[in-house]
Amino acid sequence: MSATASQAITLQSKFSLKEWIFTTDHKRVGVLYLVGSFAAFFVAGIMAMLMRTELASIGPTVTSNPTTYNMWLYFHGAAMILGYQIPALTGFFTNYYVPLMIGAKDVAFPRLNAFSVWLFWMGIVLALLTFVIPDPPDIMWTGYPPYSVITPGNTALYTFTVLLIGFSSIAGGVNFLTTIIRMRAPGITWNKLNIFIWCTMAAFVIQLIFVPILGVAVTMLSLDKYLGTHFFDATAGGTPLLYENLFWFYSHPAVYVIFLPAVGIIYEIVATFSKNRIFNYKGVVYGGIWGTVILSGIVHGHHIYVSAIPDWLVMIQTITTLLISIPVGLLVIGLVGTLYKGSIEFKTPMLYVAGFFFLFLIGGLTGIPNAMSAIYIHIHGTQWITGHFHYVMAVSVTTAIIGGTYYVWPKMTGKMYNEALGKLGFLLFFIGVNITFFFTMYIGVVYGMPRRYYDYAQFPQIEGIQKVITFGSYIILLGALVVLISWIHSLIWGEKAPNNPWGSKSLEWTHTQSPPPQGNYTEPVKVSEDWNPYGYGK
Amino acid sequence: MNRKNFFIIAGILLILILRLAASGYADGIPDLRAGWDELWREMMIDILGIGIVFLAVTIYLLVKYRRKSPNEEGSAKKLTPLAAFGWIVIPVFIFMADDIFLAAKNFTLWNQYRNVPANAMVIDVEGFMWGWDFRYPEGITTTNELRVPVGKPVKLNLTSRDVIHSFFIPDFRQKWDAVKGKQNYLWFSAKTIGEHVITCTEFCGVLHSNMYGKIIVMPENEYNKWVEDNKPKGGAI
Numbered sequence: 001m002s003a004t005a006s007q008a009i010t011l012q013s014k015f016s017l018k019e020w021i022f023t024t025d026h027k028r029v030g031v032l033y034l035v036g037s038f039a040a041f042f043v044a045g046i047m048a049m050l051m052r053t054e055l056a057s058i059g060p061t062v063t064s065n066p067t068t069y070n071m072w073l074y075f076h077g078a079a080m081i082l083g084y085q086i087p088a089l090t091g092f093f094t095n096y097y098v099p100l101m102i103g104a105k106d107v108a109f110p111r112l113n114a115f116s117v118w119l120f121w122m123g124i125v126l127a128l129l130t131f132v133i134p135d136p137p138d139i140m141w142t143g144y145p146p147y148s149v150i151t152p153g154n155t156a157l158y159t160f161t162v163l164l165i166g167f168s169s170i171a172g173g174v175n176f177l178t179t180i181i182r183m184r185a186p187g188i189t190w191n192k193l194n195i196f197i198w199c200t201m202a203a204f205v206i207q208l209i210f211v212p213i214l215g216v217a218v219t220m221l222s223l224d225k226y227l228g229t230h231f232f233d234a235t236a237g238g239t240p241l242l243y244e245n246l247f248w249f250y251s252h253p254a255v256y257v258i259f260l261p262a263v264g265i266i267y268e269i270v271a272t273f274s275k276n277r278i279f280n281y282k283g284v285v286y287g288g289i290w291g292t293v294i295l296s297g298i299v300h301g302h303h304i305y306v307s308a309i310p311d312w313l314v315m316i317q318t319i320t321t322l323l324i325s326i327p328v329g330l331l332v333i334g335l336v337g338t339l340y341k342g343s344i345e346f347k348t349p350m351l352y353v354a355g356f357f358f359l360f361l362i363g364g365l366t367g368i369p370n371a372m373s374a375i376y377i378h379i380h381g382t383q384w385i386t387g388h389f390h391y392v393m394a395v396s397v398t399t400a401i402i403g404g405t406y407y408v409w410p411k412m413t414g415k416m417y418n419e420a421l422g423k424l425g426f427l428l429f430f431i432g433v434n435i436t437f438f439f440t441m442y443i444g445v446v447y448g449m450p451r452r453y454y455d456y457a458q459f460p461q462i463e464g465i466q467k468v469i470t471f472g473s474y475i476i477l478l479g480a481l482v483v484l485i486s487w488i489h490s491l492i493w494g495e496k497a498p499n500n501p502w503g504s505k506s507l508e509w510t511h512t513q514s515p516p517p518q519g520n521y522t523e524p525v526k527v528s529e530d531w532n533p534y535g536y537g538k
Numbered sequence: 539m540n541r542k543n544f545f546i547i548a549g550i551l552l553i554l555i556l557r558l559a560a561s562g563y564a565d566g567i568p569d570l571r572a573g574w575d576e577l578w579r580e581m582m583i584d585i586l587g588i589g590i591v592f593l594a595v596t597i598y599l600l601v602k603y604r605r606k607s608p609n610e611e612g613s614a615k616k617l618t619p620l621a622a623f624g625w626i627v628i629p630v631f632i633f634m635a636d637d638i639f640l641a642a643k644n645f646t647l648w649n650q651y652r653n654v655p656a657n658a659m660v661i662d663v664e665g666f667m668w669g670w671d672f673r674y675p676e677g678i679t680t681t682n683e684l685r686v687p688v689g690k691p692v693k694l695n696l697t698s699r700d701v702i703h704s705f706f707i708p709d710f711r712q713k714w715d716a717v718k719g720k721q722n723y724l725w726f727s728a729k730t731i732g733e734h735v736i737t738c739t740e741f742c743g744v745l746h747s748n749m750y751g752k753i754i755v756m757p758e759n760e761y762n763k764w765v766e767d768n769k770p771k772g773g774a775i
Contacts, residue, residue, distance in 0.1 A: 147701040234719025276612025283626040322637035339599035341614035365585040374647035378711040381739030448708025450739040453747035536611045
């Protein structure tokens with residue numbers, strides 16, 4: 001006991017950069033992912049603020065050069081998805097939680113894990129080079145040819161950023177699937193796994209199947225641009241539709257790579273803060289989570305309805321896309337049902353969950369029109385889509401990431417945070433995102449305002465609404481600053497955290513200290529027959 | 539549990555009842571805008587219905603089951619196998635029924651969008667960085683300004699000179715991609731005289747947001763006069 005206690009103190013007191021860079025400890029690797037992904041979030045967030053300010057009025061506002069705006073937009077999209085959301089969820093939370101939740105000492109391949117985080121950091125550095133190289137990429141995160149092939153912008157930077165982060169994901173997938181399958185502590189059977197663990201497995205199965213396809217697509221893009229191949233050149237026998245298909249064949253499932261771990265975190269918080277069992281556990285796992293995985297690969301066509309794909313394919317994809325409502329509906333019913341007869345305490349993480357319920361409801365339901373090919377004709381490429389995916393992917397997932405970070409904070413840092421600051425941050429964030437993204441959807445569908453516009457002289461009637469949207473985005477910024485302040489405040493002045501401040505029944509809270517020592521558990525974990533991570537009310 | 543079941547079923551029934559209105563068209567040419575607006579309205583009722591049911595249940599549970607004492611724990615029991623099965627099968631069927639219902643309505647409208655009326659006049663459109671070129675059957679060419687007679691269906695053949703563009707007329711709820719090396723199409727029929735924005739909705743580079751023009755809908759006789767006045771002399775090409 002005393003030996004591990006002193007190790008825990010070492011983890012806290014002595015800072016060595018070398019130890020952090022060369023660490024193979026999954027908790028430190030997790031923290032590296034956290035820092036990297038929030039760095040990406042921060043820079044991409046600044047881009048969002050610049051863009052919103054630019055759009056507050058017709059004509060030049062911040063910059064008179066549309067190319068600069070297009071670079072901001074490229075960076076915002078690519079960094080938010082590839083640099084912030086996927087690494088925060090499948091890097092940080094996965095690394096921090098998975099071994100702790102299954103009672104393992106570390107991951108199956110610790111050095112491969114370190115390699116993953118290195119690749120991710122290299123990807124972040126490469127992405128940041130956008131701001132220093134001449135002719136930065138201006139091809140949006142989708143990188144559609146022929147534009148991405150003929151642009152003076154640096155498409156190779158995009159290709160290599162995607163490849164680095166993609167390899168990082170593949171290595172992570174191999175590592176964590178092995179860890180979950182092989183390293184569960186005795187007694188932790190499949191049907192006693194935390195929902196988050198199931199979500200992580202599902203997300204990595206999707207990554208392992210689909211990331212290589214994105215890798216192929218972006219590689220072919222650079223081959224076309226720099227080596228003169230014609231994969232996507234319609235005048236030489238290729239077709240840009242091929243790229244659109246390959247890109248969305250990965251990038252739609254990527255939405256579930258983001259959504260599933262996020263909803264997994266939400267499940268953990270709901271169970272802990274209602275001290276309640278998971279409603280219909282098997283229905284959630286086998287219907288909701290794996291149902292999503294099964295459908296994920298056969299719905300991408302709804303992104304390209306108006307790109308002239310064959311009518312029979314439109315018909316099939318409309319139906320499969322609508323069917324996504326089934327597993328997602330089961331996941332939401334499971335969440336809502338977990339509240340039933342619970343004992344709900346509204347600490348900051350639970351507030352974020354309440355926010356998630358609302359934001360995801362709007363985001364999920366506004367996805368139904370997008371599935372319908374005829375409806376989609378009008379809304380494709382408009383701000384409706386921007387508003388919809390910000391609700392469903394950007395902000396509801398961010399409530400899971402920030403709420404989840406507050407949830408794991410005492411375990412990770414050994415410090416408590418200030419509840420008042422936590423709640424204030426949530427409130428500002430919640431108000432800001434609703435103002436911003438409701439009106440974003442509104443101008444898209446009512447006026448037909450397209451996405452990716454530097455200016456909108458053809459829509460003078462919406463300038464007032466644009467100002468409201470920009471105002472909303474400033475409130476989000478304020479909320480993000482309060483969140484940051486609350487974390488810094490906690491690191492410096494936070495009270496010492498008890499081992500299980502939330503009274504959770506999950507292993508990471510009941511069986512180890514805050515923060516956990518190297519090796520996680522002082523003695524090998526073994527759980528009894530009647531143990532369950534959600535075994536409340538006994 | 540039964541109560542929630544009731545809420546969900548009642549919500550869906552309400553939606554189905556609210557949707558009995560049907561749309562039709564008088565002159566044999568479907569009104570795409572009216573059809574789109576009608577389907578959109580129905581779908582909004584549908585998703586609002588689902589949303590309100592879920593939101594009401596969630597808020598009710600969040601308020602009702604607040605923690606009353608510090609050491610209180612949740613008291614819900616594990617579902618019986620039958621209840622667990624029911625909580626999968628019933629939602630699956632409700633969602634699936636709604637999905638199929640929406641899909642069927644969608645395909646009716648989709649067919650109207652993709653089947654061009656036989657008497658449509660054909661205009662060729664070529665997108666380029668950054669504008670739209672139009673070529674009329676009589677050989678007239680214009681840029682960023684499309685003149686059409688009121689009430690007559692117009693088919694646009696779309697292609698692109700360079701990158702992918704997307705031809706969008708927000709007022710007509712109509713849009714389709716223009717791709718180099720490919721021949722796509724869309725059609726519309728303007729019901730009233732007036733002007734409407736055309737704008738590009740596929741990112742196409744620096745001046746993407748400046749790639750806009752207008753459709754001018756004219757009375758038929760004025761349109762015919764405009765064609766006569768602007769026809770290339772010495773016969774059409």
